[in-house]
Amino acid sequence: MVGYLDQSFGMDSPNADMEKMALEENADRKLLIAVDFGTTFSGVAWAQTRRPDVQTIIIQWPDSTSGGLEGISSDKVPTELRYHGDDCQWGFQVDDLGPRHQWFKLDLDPNQSRGVSDLSRQYPDQHALPPGYNASGEKLCTDYLTALRKHTEEVLKHKLPQSILKSTPIEYIITVPAVWSDSAQAKTRSCAEAAGMGKQLMIISEPEAAAIYALHAMDPHSIKIGDTFVLCDAGGGTVDLISYTVSALKPILQVEEAATGTGRLCGSTFLNRIFNKYLVDKLGLNEEWDEEVVEDAMKRFELVTKKAFRGSPTEEFVIPVPGLADDPSQGVRRGKFRMTGAEVTNIFEPVVQEVVTLVRGQIAATSKTVKAVLLVGGFGQNAYLRETIRAAIDPGIEVMQPPNGWTAVVRGALMKGLSQLEPTTARVKVASRSARKHYGTERMAKYDAVKHAKRPNYWDAYDGEYKVNDMDWFIRKGDPVTEDKSFKRQYHKVWPVAEGHNKAVTQDLLVSQDICNAGAPMYKDSGDVKYLARLTADLGCIPANDLAQKTGKDGRQYYSVHYDIEMTYYSAHTKYSMVYKNVKYDSVTVEYV
Numbered sequence: 277m278v279g280y281l282d283q284s285f286g287m288d289s290p291n292a293d294m295e296k297m298a299l300e301e302n303a304d305r306k307l308l309i310a311v312d313f314g315t316t317f318s319g320v321a322w323a324q325t326r327r328p329d330v331q332t333i334i335i336q337w338p339d340s341t342s343g344g345l346e347g348i349s350s351d352k353v354p355t356e357l358r359y360h361g362d363d364c365q366w367g368f369q370v371d372d373l374g375p376r377h378q379w380f381k382l383d384l385d386p387n388q389s390r391g392v393s394d395l396s397r398q399y400p401d402q403h404a405l406p407p408g409y410n411a412s413g414e415k416l417c418t419d420y421l422t423a424l425r426k427h428t429e430e431v432l433k434h435k436l437p438q439s440i441l442k443s444t445p446i447e448y449i450i451t452v453p454a455v456w457s458d459s460a461q462a463k464t465r466s467c468a469e470a471a472g473m474g475k476q477l478m479i480i481s482e483p484e485a486a487a488i489y490a491l492h493a494m495d496p497h498s499i500k501i502g503d504t505f506v507l508c509d510a511g512g513g514t515v516d517l518i519s520y521t522v523s524a525l526k527p528i529l530q531v532e533e534a535a536t537g538t539g540r541l542c543g544s545t546f547l548n549r550i551f552n553k554y555l556v557d558k559l560g561l562n563e564e565w566d567e568e569v570v571e572d573a574m575k576r577f578e579l580v581t582k583k584a585f586r587g588s589p590t591e592e593f594v595i596p597v598p599g600l601a602d603d604p605s606q607g608v609r610r611g612k613f614r615m616t617g618a619e620v621t622n623i624f625e626p627v628v629q630e631v632v633t634l635v636r637g638q639i640a641a642t643s644k645t646v647k648a649v650l651l652v653g654g655f656g657q658n659a660y661l662r663e664t665i666r667a668a669i670d671p672g673i674e675v676m677q678p679p680n681g682w683t684a685v686v687r688g689a690l691m692k693g694l695s696q697l698e699p700t701t702a703r704v705k706v707a708s709r710s711a712r713k714h715y716g717t718e719r720m721a722k723y724d725a726v727k728h729a730k731r732p733n734y735w736d737a738y739d740g741e742y743k744v745n746d747m748d749w750f751i752r753k754g755d756p757v758t759e760d761k762s763f764k765r766q767y768h769k770v771w772p773v774a775e776g777h778n779k780a781v782t783q784d785l786l787v788s789q790d791i792c793n794a795g796a797p798m799y800k801d802s803g804d805v806k807y808l809a810r811l812t813a814d815l816g817c818i819p820a821n822d823l824a825q826k827t828g829k830d831g832r833q834y835y836s837v838h839y840d841i842e843m844t845y846y847s848a849h850t851k852y853s854m855v856y857k858n859v860k861y862d863s864v865t866v867e868y869v
Contacts, residue, residue: 316512383413385460421471489688591617740829
């Protein structure tokens with residue numbers, strides 16, 4: 277987005293001449309803010325285009341007792357909301373007691389196949405409000421992003437001079453899952469715009485952002501052309517995977533997508549939910565049992581046990597349960613009880629095994645020799661997860677945890693955004709991706725009795741032959757798609773001159789997910805072909821005499837229009853345009869390929 281910070285900085289405004297000088301001086305300066313809008317935690321990073329080497333993570337967040345900057349210090353903030361009348365609490369302001377809105381980001385794409393897993397059904401959060409309860413997913417996302425933006429601007433007031441803030445345009449970046457649908461993309465953009473992040477918002481896919489940072493953080497001498505890496509972004513709610521093969525080392529590191537991304541709801545939050553159930557089953561009948569006992573125990577599990585656990589059955593962990601009476605049968609003594617490594621393993625295993633299945637599936641999907649699995653995200657820093665994956669895959673594949681793994685997505689998003697504005701700052705580039713679906717249009721094809729057997733056909737007077745409508749897939753699932761480079765596909769439409777000037781030419785774009793990988797359907801009404809978007813060229817301003825005319829096989833005159841569909845693929849969206857005689861008549865931005 278190109279926008280500006282709120283102007284109410286609490287300082288005297290400079291005079292008009294000074295403001296003009298500042299604007300002229302900062303004409304080529306921009307302030308870039310990257311937002312990792314996560315399922316359970318979100319992060320923010322910022323940098324100035326004049327100093328792209330100085331990239332800063334926001335680590336100061338308000339809590340329930342402080343509305344300012346001296347609340348909680350953390351690399352990320354919880355993606356949670358709670359409403360008290362007109363008052364909206366967010367992030368660390370929302371305590372663990374009472375109902376709260378969680379995971380509302382996923383409401384933007386309710387049809388996503390990964391949206392529901394066995395874990396989310398078996399271990400629901402007892403305090404999480406159901407989707408849509410007293411607020412839509414879009415409202416929740418907008419309110420949360422608004423709070424995040426306002427806090428970021430408040431932080432920047434203490435980091436940069438007022439003259440810089442008043443005169444420097446701001447551009448926002450927001451991250452989205454690579455498998456987000458067209459509808460979810462549009463909703464994410466709409467929420468971010470409504471939150472004040474501007475109309476020209478830059479959107480980047482989460483695993484790509486994480487890969488950019490993780491590969492940049494690696495020792496360049498250990499990377500060779502042809503090396504393939506599986507990136508596993510294991511967060512609090514979701515686990516996303518994607519694979520890349522190194523295609524060039526100079527002038528910058530370039531990679532190509534080696535397999536389409538996969539993902540599932542099996543993040544580390546489920547460890548907390550399983551532990552909560554374990555507590556209830558073990559201690560819930562104790563007379564002194566209440567919510568405060570749960571809160572203290574959960575905090576120790578989150579801050580200590582989850583991070584320290586290595587997988588040894590001989591490990592022991594002390595869990596505080598203040599207020600509970602001593603009970604030898606429950607192992608409670610002096611307000612504490614001990615968990616064995618075996619008990620912690622039982623909590624970890626259901627979640628870890630789902631991640632292992634995803635990793636093994638991604639390795640198999642690459643059809644290449646994988647050099648290493650790179651673990652990023654908060655859960656990705658867990659030692660037990662790392663060692664379990666290491667034991668479950670080929671011993672020749674390394675399992676690595678790049679530095680700053682929890683903030684890899686927001687750091688990579690900022691790097692990607694800076695390289696878009698200042699190409700000389702690029703360090704890692706994703707040169708091509710694998711198409712996740714089939715994309716194409718319906719066309720008129722010459723009837724072939726063998727190829728189109730039992731398919732209805734019709735007589736085309738213009739060409740003097742039988743025709744049938746079938747699919748023309750210009751991109752097939754798994755095809756490599758080059759970033760930021762457009763290519764064209766030519767189409768042709770005719771109609772009788774006697775019917776008059778056709779004011780518009782339309783072309784529908786169609787898509788097939790082909791979940792079973794059976795191949796691209798031949799016809800629009802077979803398989804899972806769905807409407808994606810419609811392009812329209814308004815030719816009303818072109819005089820009829822300027823439209824090309826040709827004589828058909830039947831001797832009649834026909835208008836003949838040749839036009840192109842131009843396609844450009846970006847990190848997290850695709851742009852289609854209809855072009856006639858080098859004039860671009862219509863453009864639509866649709867889903868990530």
